[in-house]
Amino acid sequence: MFWVTWADQHAPNSSNVDDLAETFRSQAKDFIAALTRAGAKVNVTATRRSARRAYLFHWSWKIALGRCKPSEASAMPGVDIQWDHGDTPASKRGAQEMVTGFGLAVPPRSVNPPALTSNHIQGVAIDMDVTWAGALRVKDKQGKDVTITFMSDVNANKPLHDIGATYGVRKLVTDAPHWSHDGR
Amino acid sequence: MHPIGPMTVARRHKPASVALLIAFLGIAHSVGCRAAQESAPAQQAPAAGDSSLQQRVGWVHASCLAIADPKLAPDSPLVIVSLDDVSSVINARVGGVTTSNETCPALLNDRKAANAGKGWTFYEVRLPPATTVDLGIGVTGDVTRVNAGIDVSGDGAADTFTQCATSEGVSFAVWSGEPYQGTPLWTAYYYLGYDTQATCPS
Numbered sequence: 001m002f003w004v005t006w007a008d009q010h011a012p013n014s015s016n017v018d019d020l021a022e023t024f025r026s027q028a029k030d031f032i033a034a035l036t037r038a039g040a041k042v043n044v045t046a047t048r049r050s051a052r053r054a055y056l057f058h059w060s061w062k063i064a065l066g067r068c069k070p071s072e073a074s075a076m077p078g079v080d081i082q083w084d085h086g087d088t089p090a091s092k093r094g095a096q097e098m099v100t101g102f103g104l105a106v107p108p109r110s111v112n113p114p115a116l117t118s119n120h121i122q123g124v125a126i127d128m129d130v131t132w133a134g135a136l137r138v139k140d141k142q143g144k145d146v147t148i149t150f151m152s153d154v155n156a157n158k159p160l161h162d163i164g165a166t167y168g169v170r171k172l173v174t175d176a177p178h179w180s181h182d183g184r
Numbered sequence: 185m186h187p188i189g190p191m192t193v194a195r196r197h198k199p200a201s202v203a204l205l206i207a208f209l210g211i212a213h214s215v216g217c218r219a220a221q222e223s224a225p226a227q228q229a230p231a232a233g234d235s236s237l238q239q240r241v242g243w244v245h246a247s248c249l250a251i252a253d254p255k256l257a258p259d260s261p262l263v264i265v266s267l268d269d270v271s272s273v274i275n276a277r278v279g280g281v282t283t284s285n286e287t288c289p290a291l292l293n294d295r296k297a298a299n300a301g302k303g304w305t306f307y308e309v310r311l312p313p314a315t316t317v318d319l320g321i322g323v324t325g326d327v328t329r330v331n332a333g334i335d336v337s338g339d340g341a342a343d344t345f346t347q348c349a350t351s352e353g354v355s356f357a358v359w360s361g362e363p364y365q366g367t368p369l370w371t372a373y374y375y376l377g378y379d380t381q382a383t384c385p386s
Contacts, residue, residue, distance in 0.1 A: 013294055013377070045297040046377065057378055103289030105245060105376055106318050107267075107349055107383070118379035120352075127298060127352075127375075174350040174384060176373055177298050184351070 003056055003081065004101035011052035011079075013120075019048040021123030024181045027168035028126050030141070034167070035130055038138040045177055046127035049120040052079050057114035059083060060098035063091060065106065067113065070095070125180035126169070130154065141166035237336060241370045242304070243347075243356045244320040247311065248288035249278065250304040250374070256324060262309065263327045265334065265345040266320040273334065274315055278324070279308030294377030321345045321356055337369050348384035352376055355384050 017028055032042050059073040063083060070084035070091035085091045099106065104114060119125035137147050140163050151157040154176050161171040170183035242251025244264055260278040265271070285291040288306045290299040300306075311317065328335040333342025337360045344359040353375045357368040364385045 008293070015297070043297070046294070049378070054378065103245075103285075103292045103295075104378070105289075105354055105374075107347065107354070110349070110383070112349065112381035112383065115379040115381065120379055129298070172351060174355070174382060174386075175352050175375070177375065178352060 001097055001101040003060075003098050007050075007053050007056055007102070011050040011056070013049045013053060014047045015044050017044060017047055017126070019123065020126065021048075024124040024126075024168070027181070028179075031164055031167035031169045032128070034139050034163070035136075038132075038136050040130050040132040040136055040138075043129040043131075044126060045129065046120065047125075048123040049118065051117070051121050052076060054114060054116055054118070054121055055079060056081070056098065057102055057104060058116050060095040060102070061104055061106070061113040063095035064099045065110075065113075066092065067111065119180040119182070119184060124182075125178065127175075127177035128179065129177055130160065138163055141168075237370050240323055240325050241336060241358060242322050242324075243354075243372050243374055244309060244317055244322045245289050245374065246287075246316075246318065247309045248282070248290060249307045249309050249322045250288075250290055250299070250372075251307065251322065251324070252303050252305070253324065254281075254305040256305070256307060259310075260324060261327075262322050262324055263334065264309070264311075264317055264320045264322045266317045267345060267347045268316075268318045268320070273329075273332075274311065274317065274320075276312065276315075276322070277310040279310050282306055282308045284308075290374060292377070295375050298375035298377065319347050319354060319356075321347075321358060343369065349380055349382055350384055351382050352379050 017025060020028055035042050055076045056079065062068045063070050063073065070088060073083040083091060085094065132150050135147050135149050137145050140146055146159065146163055148159040148163065155173040164171055164179060168181060169179045170181065172178040172180060172183055239253040242249050249262065256278050258278065258280050262276045262278050264274040264276050266274055282288055283291065283306065287308050291306060323334060323336055330340065330342040335341060336343050336358060339360065344363045346359065346363045347354050347356045353373055355371065355373055357371040359368050
């Protein structure tokens with residue numbers, strides 16, 4: 001599938017902390033440094049997401065599911081895609097190929113397509129796994145030592161969330177790996 | 185300008201033209217996600233609870249099962265509660281363990297790091313001919329059918345299967361009673377690696 005390959009080559013997402021926007025980049029780096037200094041293992045899986053990739057996800061999903069006419073898709077600089085083939089069934093088939101190729105989940109009766117913008121796209125969110133064994137003594141932003149105990153459900157580990165918040169890195173408790181500047 | 189075709193990639197989803205072994209259950213579709221009193225916990229790893237249940241229940245995306253049982257024998261029976269537009273119970277079979285992102289969307293580059301290594305083993309699913317599943321929950325072992333539903337808790341009543349969208353994933357759950365009330369029998373989180381609007385009750 002051309003556009004799946006194209007997106008992987010020209011619109012990849014990043015897992016590099018350096019790709020985050022300032023000041024969140026520095027805040028995330030400080031938080032990660034505090035955790036690793038204390039002995040935690042931090043595995044960053046996503047930082048800044050590509051707006052062009054999100055654009056392809058969004059419109060392919062909407063067209064494939066019949067949520068809009070192919071002619072209604074907006075244009076995006078740098079993405080020279082022809083959504084409207086002048087034949088709606090053909091346009092929908094092509095869009096469905098993209099949905100499948102991108103592995104987009106299609107929740108039943110969903111009206112919510114992949115988002116065109118987000119904290120990740122703006123560079124103010126990070127997905128990461130933080131693991132350690134037993135208890136960990138971590139310094140918060142003010143330099144105060146805080147002891148936190150590992151929980152397999154990171155969403156429930158409020159003491160960890162509280163330390164992150166002192167650095168300006170806030171947990172979203174519905175998505176295990178997700179932290180951002182505003183907790184969304 | 186490049187068109188959105190051509191159709192050169194083998195599609196994971198065949199046309200759903202045949203109604204299968206479909207039983208219309210008390211399967212609660214999560215979307216829109218019903219009026220609910222409590223939020224569903226969305227966890228990164230197989231959730232705590234009945235340990236045998238944790239190993240018997242897993243989530244399905246397309247032809248891929250993620251389950252916390254690394255020792256499922258090939259060709260084992262698998263009952264899938266499809267959470268697609270038409271709710272259905274599908275008799276399928278477990279294929280082999282796979283690490284292929286062609287088979288498992290959960291292992292695509294954008295999401296592999298967040299889904300692999302979380303206690304899940306990924307298996308190819310063998311669906312009946314002309315059957316497709318987008319999102320579903322799979323149950324292995326002896327499955328008790330109650331009327332048109334499935335009882336995984338062993339209390340004699342059909343349980344409720346749900347999925348809802350989080351900000352960048354899917355929260356799956358099985359409930360003994362009303363969905364999104366109390367603690368689910370089983371819950372799991374599937375990281376999608378892209379942003380969407382959450383539909384889970386909050």
